[in-house]
Amino acid sequence: xxxxxxxxxxxxxxxxxxxxxxxxxxxxxxxxxxxxxxxxxxxxxxxxxxxxxxxxxxxxxxxxxxxxxxxxxxxxxxxxxxxxxxxxxxxxxxxxxxxxxxxxxxxxxxxxxxxxxxxxxxxxxxxxxxxxxxxxxxxxxxxxxxxxxxxxxxxxxxxxxxxxxxxxxxxxxxxxxxxxxxxxxxxxxxxxxxxxxxxxxxxxxxxxxxxxxxxxxxxxxxxx
Numbered sequence: 001x002x003x004x005x006x007x008x009x010x011x012x013x014x015x016x017x018x019x020x021x022x023x024x025x026x027x028x029x030x031x032x033x034x035x036x037x038x039x040x041x042x043x044x045x046x047x048x049x050x051x052x053x054x055x056x057x058x059x060x061x062x063x064x065x066x067x068x069x070x071x072x073x074x075x076x077x078x079x080x081x082x083x084x085x086x087x088x089x090x091x092x093x094x095x096x097x098x099x100x101x102x103x104x105x106x107x108x109x110x111x112x113x114x115x116x117x118x119x120x121x122x123x124x125x126x127x128x129x130x131x132x133x134x135x136x137x138x139x140x141x142x143x144x145x146x147x148x149x150x151x152x153x154x155x156x157x158x159x160x161x162x163x164x165x166x167x168x169x170x171x172x173x174x175x176x177x178x179x180x181x182x183x184x185x186x187x188x189x190x191x192x193x194x195x196x197x198x199x200x201x202x203x204x205x206x207x208x209x210x211x212x213x214x215x216x217x218x219x220x221x222x223x224x
Contacts, residue, residue: 021063026070039069047071048167048222052153053078059120059151078163080128085158087131088144095137106130106143114150123147127155170222172206177220181210 024039041051057077061067106126113122127147130140148155166174180199187195200210209223 019063021058021061022066024058024067024069026068044074045165046168048165048170049074049078050081050158050163050165052158053081053163055151056081056124056153059124059153062121063118080124081153081158082163084127084131084153084155085160085163087128088141088155090134091131091137091141091144094134095141106140107146110143110146110150120151123151127151164222167207167222170207172203172208176206177203177208180208181219184210 041054044051044054053074054077057069057074058067060077060080109126110123113119113126116122127144130143130147133140144155164174180203184196184199187193187199203210203220207223209221211220
């Protein structure tokens with residue numbers, strides 16, 4: 001943490017080594033306060049991105065490497081976070097009716113990646129691999145718990161509602177979206193596809209993308 005430079009750090013600060021990531025850059029160059037290009041979390045929230053999506057974006061790069069920021073990259077990180085959260089949900093549901101299995105190699109792989117100069121990109125790949133598996137759900141959950149303790153992504157507590165942050169300039173409320181989706185679902189059940197398409201178009205005009213058949217199970221997302 002740069003803010004500790006020149007300061008006396010107490011012995012009980014909780015850290016033995018003070019460090020920070022390499023520079024955050026965007027295509028025009030390194031971000032800086034003086035250039036007026038410094039990103040704040042509130043800006044990300046105002047645009048509908050959960051702060052932990054930005055955290056995951058940072059963890060995708062090794063701390064010694066420069067990290068390039070882009071809104072496309074942040075969107076991809078949010079999708080990756082959603083996949084992990086959904087994986088935890090699936091494993092939690094499966095573990096409720098499954099006895100503990102034999103320990104696998106997950107814990108060894110996690111330890112090996114962290115010992116490899118804090119290789120967080122590799123840890124994320126391991127987390128995704130674990131979250132995509134179905135057998136030995138209880139053991140997988142324990143491994144993901146260990147990863148979450150290290151990365152701090154709140155995978156065990158995040159919900160869909162948490163990840164659906166309404167952009168500051170959104171034209172519609174979540175209650176209105178859910179109401180329109182319920183009416184659309186009813187129309188589809190009655191094979192009234194004209195009404196279904198009309199409601200989908202109305203939602204699109206209000207900045208809502210309806211996600212039929214989304215592999216992550218997301219029904220909709222805000223696009224404005």
